[in-house]
Amino acid sequence: xxxxxxxxxxxxxxxxxxxxxxxxxxxxxxxxxxxxxxxxxxxxxxxxxxxxxxxxxxxxxxxxxxxxxxxxxxxxxxxxxxxxxxxxxxxxxxxxxxxxxxxxxxxxxxxxxxxxxxxxxxxxxxxxxxxxxxxxxxxxxxxxxxxxxxxxxxxxxxxxxxxxxxxxxxxxxxxxxxxxxxxxxxxxxxxxxxxxxxxxxxxxxxxxxxxxxxxxxxxxxxxxxxxxxxxxxxxxxxxxxxxxxxxxxxxxxxxxxxxxxxxxxxxxxxxxxxxxxxxxxxxxxxxxxxxxxxxxxxxxxxxxxxxxxxxxxxxxxxxxxxxxxxxxxxxxxxxxxxxxxxxxxxxxxxxxxxxxxxxxxxxxxxxxxxxxxxxxxxxxxxxxxxxxxxxxxxxxxxxxxxxxxxxxxxxxxxxxxxxxxxxxxxxxxxxxxxxxxxxxxxxxxxxxxxxx
Numbered sequence: 001x002x003x004x005x006x007x008x009x010x011x012x013x014x015x016x017x018x019x020x021x022x023x024x025x026x027x028x029x030x031x032x033x034x035x036x037x038x039x040x041x042x043x044x045x046x047x048x049x050x051x052x053x054x055x056x057x058x059x060x061x062x063x064x065x066x067x068x069x070x071x072x073x074x075x076x077x078x079x080x081x082x083x084x085x086x087x088x089x090x091x092x093x094x095x096x097x098x099x100x101x102x103x104x105x106x107x108x109x110x111x112x113x114x115x116x117x118x119x120x121x122x123x124x125x126x127x128x129x130x131x132x133x134x135x136x137x138x139x140x141x142x143x144x145x146x147x148x149x150x151x152x153x154x155x156x157x158x159x160x161x162x163x164x165x166x167x168x169x170x171x172x173x174x175x176x177x178x179x180x181x182x183x184x185x186x187x188x189x190x191x192x193x194x195x196x197x198x199x200x201x202x203x204x205x206x207x208x209x210x211x212x213x214x215x216x217x218x219x220x221x222x223x224x225x226x227x228x229x230x231x232x233x234x235x236x237x238x239x240x241x242x243x244x245x246x247x248x249x250x251x252x253x254x255x256x257x258x259x260x261x262x263x264x265x266x267x268x269x270x271x272x273x274x275x276x277x278x279x280x281x282x283x284x285x286x287x288x289x290x291x292x293x294x295x296x297x298x299x300x301x302x303x304x305x306x307x308x309x310x311x312x313x314x315x316x317x318x319x320x321x322x323x324x325x326x327x328x329x330x331x332x333x334x335x336x337x338x339x340x341x342x343x344x345x346x347x348x349x350x351x352x353x354x355x356x357x358x359x360x361x362x363x364x365x366x367x368x369x370x371x372x373x374x375x376x377x378x379x380x381x382x383x384x385x386x387x388x389x390x391x392x393x394x395x396x397x398x399x400x401x402x403x404x405x406x407x408x409x410x411x412x413x414x415x416x417x418x419x420x421x422x423x424x425x426x427x428x429x430x431x432x433x434x435x436x437x438x439x440x441x442x443x444x445x446x447x448x449x450x451x452x
Contacts, residue, residue, distance in 0.1 A: 028226065028228050028229050028230060029230050029231070029232060030229070030230070030231050030232065031231070031232040031452075032144070032145060032148050032231075032232075032234075032450065032451065032452045033451065035144050035148060035217065035221060035231075036140075036141050036144055036145075036450065038221055039140050039141070039144055039220065039221055039222075040137060040140075040141075042221070042222055043140055043221075043222060044222060045136055045140065046133065046136055046137060046140065049129075049132055049133040049136050050133055052129055052132075052133075053126065053129040053130050053132075053133055055129075056122070056125050056126040056128075056129040057126055059122050059125065059126070060119070060122040060123050060125070060126045062122075063115075063118050063119040063121075063122040064119055066115060066118070067107075067115055067119075068107070069105050069106060069107035070105060070106055070107070071103070071104075071105045072103070072104050072105070073101075073102070073103050074100070074101070074102050074103075074104070075099075075100070075101050076099070076100045076101075077097070077098070077099050077100075078097075078098045078100075079096070079097045079098075080096050080098075096298060096299060096300050097298070097299040098296065098297070098298050098299075099296065099297040099298075099314075100294075100295075100296045100297075101294070101295055101296070101318075102292060102293060102294040102295070103292065103293050104290065104291070104292040104293075105290065105291050105292070106288055106289060106290035106291065107288065107289055108286065108287075108288045109287040109288060109289055110284075110285075110286060110287045111281060111284070111286040111287075112280070112281025112282065112283065112284030112285075112286065113277065113281055114278050114281035114282070117274045117277040117278045117281065118274075118278055120274050121271045121274035121275060121278065124267045124268075124270045124271040124274060125267075125271050127263075127267045128263075128264045128265075128267035128268045128271065131260040131261070131263045131264035131267065132260070132264050133260075134260035135259075135260040135261045135264065138259075138260065138444070140220070141444075141450050142440075142441065142444065142450070143220060144217070144220055144221075145437065145440055145450050145452075146437055147213070147216050147217040147220055148217060148231060148452070149433050149436060149437050149452075150213045150216070150217075150433075151210065151213040151214060151217060151231055152231075152233065152234075152236065152433065153213075153429060153430070153433040154206065154209045154210040154213045155210055155233070156429050157206050157209070157426060157429060158203070158206040158207060158209075158210050160206075160422060160425050160426065160429070161199065161202045161203045161205075161206045161422075162203055162206075164199055164202075164418065164421075164422050165196070165199045165200060165202075165203050167418070168192065168195055168196045168199055168418070169196060171192055171401075171404075171414075172189075172192055172193060172196055174405060175188055175189050175192045175411070176189050178405075178407055183406075183407035184407055184410075184411075187411075188410060188411040191411035191412065191415065192411050192414075192415075195411070195415045195418070214229055217231075234452040236432070236436060236452065239380070239383065239432055239435050239436055239439070240439070241380055241435075241439075243439055243442060243443060244373075244376060244377060244380065244439070246442075246446070248369055248370055248373050251369050251373070251442060251445050251446050252365065252366050252369050252445075254445070254446050254447055255365055255369060255445040255446070255447075256362060256365065258447055259365055259445070261361050261364075261365065262358075262361055262362060262365060264361075265354070265357050265358040265361040265362075266358060268354050268357065268358075269351070269354040269355060269357075269358050271354075272347065272350040272351045272353075272354040273351055275347045275350060275351075276344065276347035276348060276350075276351060278347075279340065279343035279344045279346075279347045280344055282333065282336075282339075282340035282343060283333065283340055284333075285330055285331060285332045285333070286330070286331045287328065287329070287330050287331075288328070288329045288331075289326070289327070289328055289329075290326070290327045290328075290329065291324070291325070291326045291327070292324065292325060292327075293322070293323065293324035293325075294321075294322070294323055294324070295317075295318045295319075295321045295322040295323070296317070296318075296321045297314050297317045297318060297321070298317070301317055303316065303320075365445075368441075368445075369442070369445050372438050372441040372442055372445070373438075373442060375434070375438045376435055376438035376439050376442060379431050379432075379434040379435035379438055380431075380435050382427075382431040382434075383428065383431035383432055383435055386424060386427050386428040386431055387428060389424055390421075390424045390425060390428050393420060393421045393424045394421065396417060396421075397417050397418060397420075397421045400413065400414055400417040400418075401414070401417075440452075
């Protein structure tokens with residue numbers, strides 16, 4: 001049963017390696033900086049938020065362009081059939097062809113500063129959108145760092161599993177010799193072989209975990225899976241803990257000024273305040289200036305001037321009928337079914353909501369920093385205590401191993417001691433990489449780039 005299961009797992013591992021296509025990257029050995037840089041240029045989520053920022057940029061530009069006067073031209077041609085009355089001569093004519101042409105322009109001189117406040121609001125919306133993009137970039141950078149460290153962690157776990165398997169492999173021959181010499185019972189050889197089989201499964205499981213860690217990183221980079229993809233292994237032999245001397249309040253003070261989620265919330269609050277100013281502008285009169293010019297042509301028109309000549313040409317009619325003018329229009333709001341009042345009330349509600357969002361964002365940031373700090377301290381304590389435990393466990397295992405080799409300890413006790421050593425080594429690695437990642441988060445909040 002066991003060997004059948006092992007064969008299936010091994011087949012799945014090989015199948016996973018060769019299922020997908022190769023990676024079209026220039027270099028398959030990636031550093032953490034390479035991964036983050038590539039993601040910044042190619043990540044789909046980042047591209048989507050950048051498109052969203054382009055939308056708000058267009059809105060901002062349009063708000064500024066709305067200050068310019070509009071200019072429209074109109075041309076129309078109307079043809080009628082049958083008798084129609086010419087209102088200039090009060091005579092009936094058979095069929096007419098009328099051509100009209102005009103140009104109009106206008107601009108708003110004053111509308112309660114609504115145009116200015118709309119421009120300011122659009123600008124704040126754009127800034128908030130850009131900060132949202134920066135937040136997505138930060139989140140992806142942290143996620144990639146976590147995935148990168150997971151590969152390093154999985155690789156070290158695999159090395160531990162392989163080392164333990166090699167030790168057990170050596171003990172199989174020694175145990176068999178001791179059984180043949182009568183120093184150990186025959187069951188001891190079977191027990192050590194069972195231990196070897198279990199550790200083979202552990203190696204296969206660790207290999208699969210490493211494959212999945214590589215796959216996860218490549219998926220984050222939006223790359224097709226490639227077994228030849230590998231990463232640079234930095235020197236992380238001893239975690240650096242001096243940064244924990246920094247106070248949480250100091251880290252938060254720096255992060256509050258820098259983190260894009262805080263800036264985005266601040267810009268959103270500013271935009272809500274501009275919405276209130278726009279709504280209040282609806283209370284004021286609006287003044288607009290307009291200008292237009294117009295002319296027309298009719299095929300039945302007659303020139304009654306003494307010097308007129310037939311026919312009454314198109315250009316002559318256009319010159320004679322040409323007119324232009326200017327106008328000022330003042331609109332004074334008197335009663336608008338309380339629409340302005342409702343808009344002002346809704347704008348105030350939006351401001352209160354934005355203020356709560358800003359405070360909640362700051363609270364979440366502080367909690368994240370506090371949690372990362374406590375996790376880092378806990379991981380460091382666990383790392384230090386596990387490191388001491390590992391030293392003692394290694395000495396204990398060496399002593400047990402020597403006693404096992406001379407027949408003073410049975411296979412069960414030997415395997416128990418060996419499994420405890422393996423677990424302690426795994427716990428040490430877990431604490432180590434947990435501490436490294438949490439300190440990277442704290443460095444990131446302080447303003448340092450994410451590096452290994």
